[in-house]
Structure formats: C-alpha cells, structure tokens
Amino acid sequence: MSASEHDSTSKFAVSTPLGSEETLRAQPHPDGSFPLVLILGATGYIGGRLVPRLLAGGYRVRVLSRSSGRIQALPWADDVETVEGDAADPEAMDLAMRDVDIVYYLVHSMTSGHDYGKLDRAIAINVALRAAEQQVGRIIYLGGLHPDGVELSPHLASRKEVGDILLASATPTIVLQAGVVIGAGSASFEMIRHLTEVLPYMPAPKWVRNYIQPIAVRDVVYYLLGAARSEPGANGTYDIGGPDVFRYSKMMNGYAYVAGLPRRHIAALPVLTPGLASHWVGLVTPVPRQIARPLVESLVHTCVVKDDAIDGLVPPPPGGLTGYLEAVRWALGRMEIDQVETSWVDARVADAPSDPMPSDPDWAGRTVFQDERTRATTADSTSVWKVISQIGGATGWYSASVLWASRGLIDRLSGGIGSQRGRRGYDGLRVGDAIDVWRVEHVEPGRLVRLRAEMRVPGSAWLELSVDPTDEGSDYRQRAVFFPRGLTGRLYWLSMLPFHGLIFSGMVNRIVAEAETDVED
Structure with missing residues (x-):
C-alpha cells in the first residue's frame, strides 16, 4: 500500500475515541506521506484492537503473520499489507521491516511449549538486529508490570528479558509495562470472570492478598498509540496502570459487584502452590492451561506502577484513566448484544477496545x-x-x-x-x-x-x-x-x-x- 494509495480518512473511524486527535493521529512526513507501521502480533488480543485504530489514525499498516489466511478472516484485511512469515526468521523479518517507521512488538510465546522463554529471546534478538539493519525509527514493546529486585516468575522474567534486549539495540525503543489488562478476551480478565462467576466460595493461594494495579484495554491501546507520537529518540521503560490499586481478591469481588453477583468468599491458603492453582484454574475456567499457568505463577508478585514517568512521554487520556469497575462495565456492556446476534465472530470492527473481536480465542467471553x-x-x-x-x-x-x-x-x-x-x-x-x-x-x-x-x-x-x-x-x-x-x-x-x-x-x-x-x- 503506497502513500499515494493511502486514504487518511479511514473507514475504520471508531465511535469511542480514546484520546485527543493530536495524540492519536499519525503525523505525516515532510513529503506528505504517512508513517508505515509494522505490527508483530496483529492477530493477538492487543494487536487485533490496535490495528483498526492505527488505520483510523491515518497510519499505513503492515502485519507479519505465519498464516495469511488468519489475516484474511479479519475485517481490516484489505486495508493492510500482509507479509507471511515467522518473527524468528531473519529473511521474513528483513522483508517485513523494509521502509518501516515504527515496529509494534506484541508477540509472546506462552502457548508454544515449555521453552517459550528461549523462543521469545530468539525473536527479540532477531527483531533488534533486523530493525537496526533496516534503520527502523522506533520499536514499541508491550511488556509486563513487575517489581524490581526479586526473582521473577518465568513468564515475567521472559517479558523483562525481551524488553532489555530491545532497549539495548541500536533502535530507539519504548517499553510499556502493563499489569492485568481488563477487557473481554484478555486471558487475565477471563480468569477473573470465570473464577468469580462459577465459585461463590473460593480457596485460593495466598497471592490473592497481593496488590495489583489493573488497566483497561482501552487505556493500553491509548498509550500504544500515544507512544508512536512521542519525541524522536525516546528510549526507556514506562509503567502503565489504571487509577485503582487493590488486592487480587478485591478485584474479583469488584467483578462480582458489576456482574450482579453476591459477594464471593475467598480464603487464602498457604498450601495451594501456583502449580496446583493452575490445575484448579484449568478445571474451573476455559482458559488453556499453557496460558493459565504462567499467568498464575506471575500473580505471586505484587505488581503496581512505580512512578508516573509515562506522563512525560504520553499525557494522560483527556477524560482520565478508566477505573476498574468502569473497565469491567465496558467489558460486559456490549457482550450480550454481540453474542446473541452473531456469537461475535463476524465481520465487525469493535467500536471499543473492550468489545469482542473476531480474532479473539474461542475460550474468550461470557459463558453461553x-x-x-x-x-x-x-x-x-x-x-x-x-x-x-x-x-x-x-x-x-x-x-x-x-x-x-x-x-x-x-x-x-x-x-x-x-x-x-x-x-x-x-x-x-x-x-x-x-x-x-x-x-x-x-x-x-x-x-x-x-x-x-x-x-x-x-x-x-x-x-x-x-x-x-x-x-x-x-x-x-x-x-x-x-x-x-x-x-x-x-x-x-x-x-x-x-x-x-x-x-x-x-x-x-x-x-x-x-x-x-x-x-x-
């Protein structure tokens, strides 16, 4: 898709703006062309919500996918350029990064098997090397919120390692670190949803007492879009989170409140290890165990935003960050309509990032x-x-x-x-x-x-x-x-x-x- 073919007035204008026009729209080059963005992980939870908003903002979008067929099933397939290949393949990455201004790194390998950390490391190194060779202007990576100075779970350690590799590369990199993302289809949110809806009384590991700072998916997408417009050369790590900080157990009861359920009684048991808890989560929720286990293991840490440095890079949303209860309402509000009418797997672009998307996994969403x-x-x-x-x-x-x-x-x-x-x-x-x-x-x-x-x-x-x-x-x-x-x-x-x-x-x-x-x- 050439600059001349690109229509800055995209058909993907969304009815729920995430922030100001200045923050989210593409800034054209001096020659009038619009930035070319490469999305790694376009069919994932965040990527599927980011692509239509990039298009609405005037960006030219290219996606890398191991299967072009998966892209063709999505409503924006004809509006993006697709490169078929693997992110770990140097040749495919060279082709995908040609003439690219910004790379969004949104891939994770949790479902690939026991050695997902090794694969994530190889992909990160490949991306860093190819981005330098192709003179990419910026990498934007969405990592995981984590505490400093402690031994991290394998999942969070891998996320941190990927960020460190990209930050050490020759390409300016912005690492955004988010905790539990609240929105329909988010694996962390689906765990909360199903555990809370199924169990009126829940024996849980002692990590339910840990403090967490969740963030609405609409705010995650806002920061990802805003990072593309930040000052050239910015290179650093920035924590992002919503306005609420509370224990994991309170987060579950907050969901119960919004969903109209009675208060859940949660007992923290020191004998319930993360490994046992992941088996139990697998029995109660539809989230696959290979995804549930790394997420459960990561909950042993208290994960809150350490500072407000992000405000100097991307100003807060004009209406303020979305509170947890409001984020849950967004996640539940449209779902009944969508699932009754079409079970949500259709050719519709979600009006809000919290809406269901055709690219979401089968296990995402309300029990129907x-x-x-x-x-x-x-x-x-x-x-x-x-x-x-x-x-x-x-x-x-x-x-x-x-x-x-x-x-x-x-x-x-x-x-x-x-x-x-x-x-x-x-x-x-x-x-x-x-x-x-x-x-x-x-x-x-x-x-x-x-x-x-x-x-x-x-x-x-x-x-x-x-x-x-x-x-x-x-x-x-x-x-x-x-x-x-x-x-x-x-x-x-x-x-x-x-x-x-x-x-x-x-x-x-x-x-x-x-x-x-x-x-x-």
Missing part, C-alpha cells in the same frame, strides 16, 4: 449455553413465518403445553409475571410487544423474531425463531440462548436440559408441520 435446531421443509418461507408470527397467547408454543404452563406457574409463585399476559393481537409482531413471559426484542418481518425472557431466571435468556428461503422450500431455525449468572445459572441450565429436549424438539416439529399443512390447504 445454546440449544440450536434447524429443519428443512418443503413449505415456503412465507408459510413458515405465518406460523412463527402467531406464537404465544391463545395459540400456545406449539409443544409441551403442560410444561409451558408449569413454568409460568413457577414464575408466578416466585414473584415473576407468570404466563398470563398473553399477547396484544395476532396481526403481526412488533418490537416491544409482550408475549406471555417474553418481550419482542428484534423483528425482521418475514424472516426473524428474537424474544427476550422476562421470567425470573438466574441469568438472561432469549428465544430466536427464523426462516430462510431455499430452492426446495425453506429452512426453519430455532435458537435458545442463555447467559448464566454465577453457579446458580449454570445449575439451572443443566437442570432444564431434559425439558429442553421435549420442548424445543416439539416446537421444531410442530411449526414445520403447521406450515406444510397450510401449504397443502
């Missing part, structure tokens, strides 16, 4: 239970939609009437609305309509309706019914989605599984049968 069924039918889509649009009220739910009535009675007895509301009428579905214990949340006439449950359940529930035309007739699709709240929500879903088998299979069969009968008549 689904019952999904599809049935091909010879009935056309109009006939199927006619049946769907009459659901509820006097028509009923096309299956297991006794079970639906029993569920409504239980809801009534527990203080809920029960199932006595019926529906307004049968001349169509409108957003906001009440249908028994459901509320119409979204309608695409002739194709889809999504209902949000208003019954008392330990979580949030939706029922989505849709139909798509085919050459032979149509495909009917039915999806029940449940976001459990805490351990009670998970147990509720499991207890309902036998009934779901009767209710939802019956609905599919009856709706399709009614539509086919209508066609015959």
Whole structure:
C-alpha cells in the first residue's frame, strides 16, 4: 500500500475515541506521506484492537503473520499489507521491516511449549538486529508490570528479558509495562470472570492478598498509540496502570459487584502452590492451561506502577484513566448484544477496545449455553413465518403445553409475571410487544423474531425463531440462548436440559408441520 494509495480518512473511524486527535493521529512526513507501521502480533488480543485504530489514525499498516489466511478472516484485511512469515526468521523479518517507521512488538510465546522463554529471546534478538539493519525509527514493546529486585516468575522474567534486549539495540525503543489488562478476551480478565462467576466460595493461594494495579484495554491501546507520537529518540521503560490499586481478591469481588453477583468468599491458603492453582484454574475456567499457568505463577508478585514517568512521554487520556469497575462495565456492556446476534465472530470492527473481536480465542467471553435446531421443509418461507408470527397467547408454543404452563406457574409463585399476559393481537409482531413471559426484542418481518425472557431466571435468556428461503422450500431455525449468572445459572441450565429436549424438539416439529399443512390447504 503506497502513500499515494493511502486514504487518511479511514473507514475504520471508531465511535469511542480514546484520546485527543493530536495524540492519536499519525503525523505525516515532510513529503506528505504517512508513517508505515509494522505490527508483530496483529492477530493477538492487543494487536487485533490496535490495528483498526492505527488505520483510523491515518497510519499505513503492515502485519507479519505465519498464516495469511488468519489475516484474511479479519475485517481490516484489505486495508493492510500482509507479509507471511515467522518473527524468528531473519529473511521474513528483513522483508517485513523494509521502509518501516515504527515496529509494534506484541508477540509472546506462552502457548508454544515449555521453552517459550528461549523462543521469545530468539525473536527479540532477531527483531533488534533486523530493525537496526533496516534503520527502523522506533520499536514499541508491550511488556509486563513487575517489581524490581526479586526473582521473577518465568513468564515475567521472559517479558523483562525481551524488553532489555530491545532497549539495548541500536533502535530507539519504548517499553510499556502493563499489569492485568481488563477487557473481554484478555486471558487475565477471563480468569477473573470465570473464577468469580462459577465459585461463590473460593480457596485460593495466598497471592490473592497481593496488590495489583489493573488497566483497561482501552487505556493500553491509548498509550500504544500515544507512544508512536512521542519525541524522536525516546528510549526507556514506562509503567502503565489504571487509577485503582487493590488486592487480587478485591478485584474479583469488584467483578462480582458489576456482574450482579453476591459477594464471593475467598480464603487464602498457604498450601495451594501456583502449580496446583493452575490445575484448579484449568478445571474451573476455559482458559488453556499453557496460558493459565504462567499467568498464575506471575500473580505471586505484587505488581503496581512505580512512578508516573509515562506522563512525560504520553499525557494522560483527556477524560482520565478508566477505573476498574468502569473497565469491567465496558467489558460486559456490549457482550450480550454481540453474542446473541452473531456469537461475535463476524465481520465487525469493535467500536471499543473492550468489545469482542473476531480474532479473539474461542475460550474468550461470557459463558453461553445454546440449544440450536434447524429443519428443512418443503413449505415456503412465507408459510413458515405465518406460523412463527402467531406464537404465544391463545395459540400456545406449539409443544409441551403442560410444561409451558408449569413454568409460568413457577414464575408466578416466585414473584415473576407468570404466563398470563398473553399477547396484544395476532396481526403481526412488533418490537416491544409482550408475549406471555417474553418481550419482542428484534423483528425482521418475514424472516426473524428474537424474544427476550422476562421470567425470573438466574441469568438472561432469549428465544430466536427464523426462516430462510431455499430452492426446495425453506429452512426453519430455532435458537435458545442463555447467559448464566454465577453457579446458580449454570445449575439451572443443566437442570432444564431434559425439558429442553421435549420442548424445543416439539416446537421444531410442530411449526414445520403447521406450515406444510397450510401449504397443502
């Protein structure tokens, strides 16, 4: 992508600005061209959120990836230049760094195996040498916040070693050191999320008493963008963190507060070693053990910002740093919408860095239970939609009437609305309509309706019914989605599984049968 082809008014303008225009936009060269940035780790958690904001800021972006196919699956693939290769390969790195102004070093090798420190060292040395040979203007590295003068965990020791190698190179380097990053998809945040949601009582290692200074992912991205505009020749290490400092246990209860969960009781046990704790985390959370163990081992250290030197390099965000509770709200706020509509793996660029991204791993995000069924039918889509649009009220739910009535009675007895509301009428579905214990949340006439449950359940529930035309007739699709709240929500879903088998299979069969009968008549 040449400078002449580059449009500084990028289509990746985001609706949630992270800071001032002056701090975050690219500063053009004297000849009018915009800086070329190389991202190492573009498909990772931070990289996937940084790339669209660099594009929005006017930068030309090049990415290095071992698989160009992974890049092509992302929404900004056509707006970046992709070089296929490995960061440890000198030839690939020479090609990737040609004419580059800034290198963002965002790769880590925790998932590569036991010797990830050795691999990280080799990559850092290769990057340092190639950057000097190609006369790169600056390297920006995101490392880990750590205390001084103590023996570090293997993970933090490796992160520090990479920073030291880059700082000692011939290329000016800015090392930003962050602690626990708060945002949907961050491995550290996902550990907090799942531990807190699943366990009302948690035996934990004594490191839950250590002090931590978390930082919102939006602030991490802000500092990474700001570092690109800092004074030429800057070379040093800068701690970055949010405004809150507290114990790890308090951080978990802060999550519980925002998520609407009861306070978690956490007991610090001196006998629970980091190794044992990582096994336990692996059982309770979906975070892979090869990622969980290094992170758990790193929690034995108190990690807080040592000084405010970063303020001299990058001014604080105009609105101030994001507090922990607000960061958790950002992480949870958009997720229900995204996961219900598409399960978030789509061609959408996140409006905020805390939003889910298509490049996030499968284990990231809220726990979601689904019952999904599809049935091909010879009935056309109009006939199927006619049946769907009459659901509820006097028509009923096309299956297991006794079970639906029993569920409504239980809801009534527990203080809920029960199932006595019926529906307004049968001349169509409108957003906001009440249908028994459901509320119409979204309608695409002739194709889809999504209902949000208003019954008392330990979580949030939706029922989505849709139909798509085919050459032979149509495909009917039915999806029940449940976001459990805490351990009670998970147990509720499991207890309902036998009934779901009767209710939802019956609905599919009856709706399709009614539509086919209508066609015959």
